[in-house]
Every structure is written in C-alpha cells, then in structure tokens.
Amino acid sequence: MSSITLADVKIVLSGDLSPLDPDEVKWDLIARGAYVLTSVTKTTGVLVAGPGTREALLDRAEKHGVPVLDLSGLRALLDGATVAEAVAGAAEKPATSAKARADASTLAGLRVAIVGRIAGFTKASLSGQLQALGARTQARPSPHVDLLIVGESPSADGVAAMDAGVPFLRKHALDALLTGAPLSDFVAPAGPPVDDPAGRIKELVEEARPEMVAISAGEPWDDELTLTLRPGGRVVAELKHLGGTPVHDHVREVLQRRSWPRVQTSTSLTSPISFT
Numbered sequence: 001m002s003s004i005t006l007a008d009v010k011i012v013l014s015g016d017l018s019p020l021d022p023d024e025v026k027w028d029l030i031a032r033g034a035y036v037l038t039s040v041t042k043t044t045g046v047l048v049a050g051p052g053t054r055e056a057l058l059d060r061a062e063k064h065g066v067p068v069l070d071l072s073g074l075r076a077l078l079d080g081a082t083v084a085e086a087v088a089g090a091a092e093k094p095a096t097s098a099k100a101r102a103d104a105s106t107l108a109g110l111r112v113a114i115v116g117r118i119a120g121f122t123k124a125s126l127s128g129q130l131q132a133l134g135a136r137t138q139a140r141p142s143p144h145v146d147l148l149i150v151g152e153s154p155s156a157d158g159v160a161a162m163d164a165g166v167p168f169l170r171k172h173a174l175d176a177l178l179t180g181a182p183l184s185d186f187v188a189p190a191g192p193p194v195d196d197p198a199g200r201i202k203e204l205v206e207e208a209r210p211e212m213v214a215i216s217a218g219e220p221w222d223d224e225l226t227l228t229l230r231p232g233g234r235v236v237a238e239l240k241h242l243g244g245t246p247v248h249d250h251v252r253e254v255l256q257r258r259s260w261p262r263v264q265t266s267t268s269l270t271s272p273i274s275f276t
Contacts, residue, residue: 005080007033012040014057015050015120017071028078040066046083048074049120055152062122070120107183108134113141115158116151119171129178141166147187149174159244165234167256170249190233191259201229201269204258209273215250217242217275225251228268229260239273247275 011034017025026036040047040060047053047061047068061068067087069077076086112135114123126149127137138145141157143164150158150168162168167187169177177183194200205227212225224240237255239248251273 004033005082006045006077009034009045009083010037010041010043011035011077012037012044012047012057013050013074014047015053017048017050017074020071020074025074025078032077032080040064042066046073046077046087048077051120053120055117055119058117058122062124068122068125107147107177109136110134110146111136111138111144112147112149113138113145113158113161114149114151115141115161115168116154118149118151118174133177147183162252163236163238165228165230165236168252170253173253185257186253187256188259191261193263194261197229197261197263197267198269200261201227201267202271204260205255205269205271208254208258211254212251213273213275215247215275217245217247221247221275223273223275224270225273226268226270227255228266229263230266231263233260233262235260242275 006029011029013022013025013036029036034045037044040057042064044061044064044066047057047066048070049058049061049068050071058068060066067083069086073086073089076089077083081089107130112130114126114130114137118126130137130149135147141148141155141161143161143166145161145166148158148161148166148168150162150170154162169186173181173186176185205225217223221242223242226238226240228236228238230236235255235258237248237252239245239251242248
C-alpha cells in the first residue's frame, strides 16, 4: 500500500496529464491521503497544471498563493514526495541547470517581459525560471526590452513592442528554451555590416520565403510584406492585410531566425507575398 505522504492535502488536477492516466493519478493521490478536487480555493494545497490548464484556475492559484506544479512535480508526488519537497524540487531545477544553460540560451543580462497568459505558468513562477537563466525580467513590456514571452491575450503594450520589432517567443519556443534549447534557435544574433544592406535583405527574404508561406491563411491570399531593418538589429515585419493574425506571427518568427546585417540607418524592402 502507498505511504501516506499527502495526508489531508487538497490537490487540484488540471490540463493534460499525458502520458499519465488521470484516473490512476487521482486514486494514487487519494491512497496517499490527499483530497483530489476540481476548484482552487485558499485552502488548496497544490495545483497540478498540465498543458491546457484553464486560466481561471491559474489566476485563483496566484491570488491565493497556491503552489503550482507541472508534470515533473506530479511525478515527484506520486514517487512519495511531500508537497513541500515537490515544490522545492521544482524551484531548484532551473537553478541547478541554469549555469550550464545560460551561455547556450544567452539570456544572461537580457531584459525580458512576459506578455499575456502563458499556459501552465503563473507570471511569478515563469519569472523565476527566466531569472535563473540570467534574464532581467520586467513588469511591463516596451520597445526597449530585449525579448518578449508572448501568451494568450497580450496587452496593448506587448503588441506595440512586437510591432516595434522586439523578438518574441511563443509557448512552444519557451518550453524548448526552458529545457535547454539555445535562444539562437529562435532569435538569431545580428550579423556583421555589409556593403549592400538592401541587397542582403532581399537575399534573406527570398531565402525565408518558402518557410514564410508554409502556413495557411485560410484561403489563397496575396499580401505585401514590408521589412524594415533598424540600427541595433531590430527587424520590423509588416503585412499590409494580414497584420495582427497568426500568419503575421508566423512570418515574424521565421524572419527573426535569420541573422540580419547591422545597419547605420533604417533600410526597408517591400515585396509581394502569397499564402496558399
């Protein structure tokens, strides 16, 4: 019989617990003395938040100071850890691996702002993990930050920063970054100056075109891409008709993976682009 390591602890399970079976998890936790509930209150002991966890649960957990565990934390509970031990283990993970990953991820010293709701994280827990990788997290986004972490329903300030060319990571890239992927997989560093920046911009746009159009706009769509390369390495990509859509985000993500030359004055290129 399982040891009673979770006596009278109220646990809420939410989101996708794959590859674990939710019913088996529930009964295993009950066997360890826990109460498995569906709603977060001030008496909840821990929220286990898998992918797809409802925003309302994360909001209530943050409001009531309820610790949040991911699937690795849940596995610790199932292996016999107490809630305190599982929470401590989750807090230590980024710190223990941060030094080994900081150089590869190049977050050291970067100003990072979190924009919108990031599924599976509270803002405080994500800030802690980013800081453990060397980032300087900022409460509000602006065009002056170095990187945005963008989730659902970003604020107007966050959208304005994206429009100003601040590089950004969506959830899939964030997850990869936190598990050791280098930032350069998603945001390439600026390249050296070139004699013909306009020509180099055109070459890079053409190189990126097949990847940019490898997304459906819902129907065949002809658009116009304007790319502006600014001093300091910022790349501003605008679509005349599909701006602010997932297609626009995709185009930006593709372009920020290219190493653009440093320029002394802003240089722009406008080119037709067709999505099929």
